[in-house]
Amino acid sequence: MPSAEHGTPRSSSHELAARSAPVTIHPQASATSSDILETPPPNIPSTVPTTFVMATQIVDPSTCCVTYNVTAPAGPWALILLNYTGSVQGQVYDSSFHAMVDGVPVLFGTTPELYQWTVLKDLTEYSALFEQPAVFQFVLGAATVGGHFYTSLSLSFYPVPPGYAPPPEPNQVVPVWPFTTLSASRLAASASVTVPTNVTNATLELYAYGFSGSGADEFWYSTFPAYRAVRVSVDGAPLATVQPFEFVNTGGLDLFLWDPVTAAYTVNDPPYQVDVTAALGLLEGSHTLNASIAGLGHGSNWFVAASLLLYTSPAISGATLNAAPAPVVSYSNGSMGGQTEHAGDAYSFASTLHSSAGDIIAASWTNETFDGKFTSSGNASASTSGIDVRAVTQFQERLSSPAGQGWVNATSRPSIQFQVNQTAVVTSTTGGGYPIYENITYRMLSFHQNWNLTRTDVERSTAGTNTVSGASRNDNVSANGSYEGQEELISPAAAQLLKIYWFWSNTTKLYASSEVQTPLTVWYRHLLVAALTPADLATDRAAVTTNQATFVDGVAIRLAKALTDVHGAQTLTATALGVGAPFTFHWLNLPNGCGPGNPGLPSLTCAATVNGSFLVSVTATGSLGDYTISPAVNWTILPDPTAAVTAAVKGIDNSQSVLLRASISGGQGPFVCHWFASGNPINPPGACPLTINYTPPFSGVFFITLNGTDSLTGAISANTLRLDVSDPPGVEILLVRPSATIPTVHVGSSIGLTTQTSPGTIPDRFAWFEDGIPITQGVSGGNLTYTPTTSGTKLLTVTMTDAAGMLARSNPVTVDVLSTSGGHNGTGSGSGFTLSETTDALIGFGVVVVLLVVLVVVLVRRRRPPPRRTSDPKPKPRVPRRDSIPSTPPKAGPSTGAGADGPPAAPPAD
Secondary structure, three states, X not given: OOOOEEOOOOOOOXXXXXXXXXXXXXXXXXXOOOXXXXXXXXXXXXXXXXXXXXXXXXEEOOOOEEEEEEOOOOOOEEEEEEEEEEEEEOOEOOOEEEEEEOOEEEEEEEOOXXXXXXXXXXXXXXXXXXXXXXEEEEEEOOOEOOOEEEEEEEEEEEEOOOOOOOXXXXXXXXXXXXXXXXXXXXXXXXXXXXXXXXXXXXEEEEEEEOOOOOOXXXXXXXXXXXXXXXXXXXXXXXXXXXXXOOOOOOOOOOHHHHOOOXXXXXXXXXXXXXXXXXXXXXXXXXXXXXXXXXXXOOOOEEEEEEEEEEEEOOOEEEEEEEEOOOOEEEEEEOOOOOOEEEEEEEEEEEEEEEEOOOOEEEEEEEEEEEEEEEEEEEXXXXXXXXXXXXXXXXXXXXXXXXXXXXXXXEXXXXXXXXXXXXXXXXXXXXXXXXEEEEEEEXXXXXXXEEEEEEEEEEEEEOOOOEEEEEEEEEEEEEEEEEEEEEEEEEEOOEEEEEEEEEEEEEEEEEEEEEEOOEEEEXXXXXXXXXXXXXXXXXXXXXXXXXXXXXXXXXXXXXXOOOEEEOOOEEEEEEEEEEOOOOOEEEEEOOOOOOOOOOOXXXXXXXXXXXXXXXXXEEEEEOOOOOEEEOOOEEEEEEOOOEEEEXXXXXXXXXXXXXXXXXXXXXXXXOOEEEEEEOOEEOOOOEEOOOEEEEOOOOOEEEEEEEEEEOOOOOEOEEOOEEEEEEOOOEEEEEEEXXXXXXXXXXXXXXXXXXXXXXXXOOOEEEEEXXXXXXXXXXXXXXXXXXXXXXXXXXXXXXXXXXXXXXXXXXXXXXXXXXXXXXXXXXOEEOOOOOOOHHHHHHHHHHHHHHHHHHHHHHHHHHOOOOOOOOOOOOOOOOOOOHHHOOOOOOOOOOOOOOOOOOOOOOOOOO
8 A cells, every 4th residue: 555645756657757848947027925826836848838718817706616628739748737826805714725627636725815826736647638628627615704716727738849758647547536525424435436457557646635614623633632544445445544734724823924925735735646556456447435534523524535547558457466464553642641642554565467578566565653742731811732743654665577676665754843822811702602702912932834755766677777766845834923913703713803913923934846857945934024003903914914014035946957967067047036126146055167157147057067966055135135045956966977898809800790898887877879880880879788799891990989878968988999800710731841852751750730821810729630630739839740650641631710719721631651661652742842753763863873973982092003202203194994984873772871852972083
């Protein structure tokens, strides 16, 4: 059972649908002390709307209601804006008003008792109602004392700006109860509803307000016991509990505190949004929904109204309820030992949503607590009383699906504390009954009202990507004041001031939100002082307060973006309200890069040069010297996004693919990026792939980089990666001869082999094969000393694997291996050289000739005579004998002389 998130920000998944359109500030020109703008307006798109004027200055109560048939222009719409402007003429009481579209409640509030006010209500979540002609109804329950109200109404449909997506809104809006009064005589409101079976998310939107009829519960929180709880059931089975916010109407507690600043949410009371997705298994189909209020006493009256906001999808075929344990409800009070109260409610649900993409399991847990403390002293004539009432609702939801998981954490904290001192002296009655006249002195010693809402959404995909979003809202009012006068009591809960002798009031209102992309802080201050003489006495409060010395001032800051990157443009806009116009503005605590810029002006556009979080504020100085400073707005500046680009390898061969990776730091996801290789796109631009396979179209050097932006439009800077792409490798075998005269290769002998390679990616590895059988593996060089161990014809091959993993295989080389040295010479053929038998014979013949010549020389030298003396006569030359020279060479035998590669010996000189 989800929480009662009264007006809680809507999430990006279901309810926090941040508007993606450009935003401008709604004009607030000429705001004066008589203008009341309850809460800051919605974001106004830059497009031109189609506007329907439904009422202009309608006088109430002679015409109490407005009915208008609306045929909207074609959607979708970036914004549907309701403008309700009211004003008072004469004397009136605070009166409730509400609006409906086709029976669905869309607006509720209470009028001020003076001046003019404007309510700007965002109705975009009801877009489904306007897709066909719809009936708009406005009702003002005017309570007047001689005066009347004016009412003006318009409805504007803003188109979605070009290039922007429409905000996600419910596909169906189902009315449950119209505005219905609950009391002791009517304890429950019932309605029959039908919920379709294709719902992905469901929200129960509930209005509950203790102000109707006699109004006995208008100040329900100030009397003991104070615990109230709206309980909703489905066919009698508990569904949800809502603890109401402690509202204060403009006619309550101190009339002058609300001139013209109202209490929190008075004129635009947002509904409680209860996420019931985890209970879809209970809700689907046709059922009866009931609402009742715990703690109602005699005379208590409450308005309740509700609708179901449904998101549907054709992928969903139904829901099954997994768990719905009975809620844990508790209540205790200390009436015997002091006026204190404590109450608690705890719910949990789980349902399985059946989807064509896989089941989705939704589970939720809700825990609510209420604490009240009441003090009082004195008697009916003079008393001091104190109130401290606080409530806390904590909601958790978990979604599990095949695509990932999601978590929601939301907390609401409404509270009110005040202390009052008053004295009353009865001057007359009517037979001891009403009306009662009395002189009264009233002092609001302190007043504090606050409603804080926070929500965080986390989505985690199965790929490990996390998306975190969230928002917060805070409406805070502090006040004190006093007045003295004469009043007429017309009932226990209603009085009319007849005379005022003096009064003063000081009211400060702070509204702050940190929704995605549109953070906003608004501050209003109203100081009213009037010291009157008897001649100034009046029966009309408006006549007394109008034209008195007042100071109404406030200044608001709106950031165009909650987050920016360093160097990302940011626009800051200040809006001041009050009687001190024109205002001069001065900005405080700006980051580096955002200097004074345009001092004195309400708008500043700049780009920071540093990252961090900066609490920026602005001062506004009025023309009369009035000076005020705004609450600080947090501007978070993230480092510029940078990407580190890497590759699985730095070099590949042509036709191969490489895995490219990018890791992005800084900035804010999701990222949009585009991969490039030497300036040429690798992928179409779009959602950023952090890994991508790339196949270069040809060989060469490629420079890889990444361009893109983050969700804040900050440009991604990335390094440039060099990728070398080589031609595919090739390899062939060459033979290396150890000696030019080796005739063959024998078993046990060696021959040198080497390789000739074509380009590839180095380094490379080689593997040699003999007849297909590996003889080496993984050698780093391309050389091999081949020593055969068996004879025969051998086929030698080699493979080369380069650094990129590409494999090249050589053609085979044939080598004949002889088993003995006297056998047939081996032959080899390949891409190196060729050994032939003719060559072997020539070499052998040359060896024999050389040996014979050497033998002849030796023999001739042995037959020479001994040397002659120098005195002997010189002998005559001899003619060699023919038989001393062999006529035919001897038959060649085995070589015993020089090596086979040596040259033949020269013949002898003689």
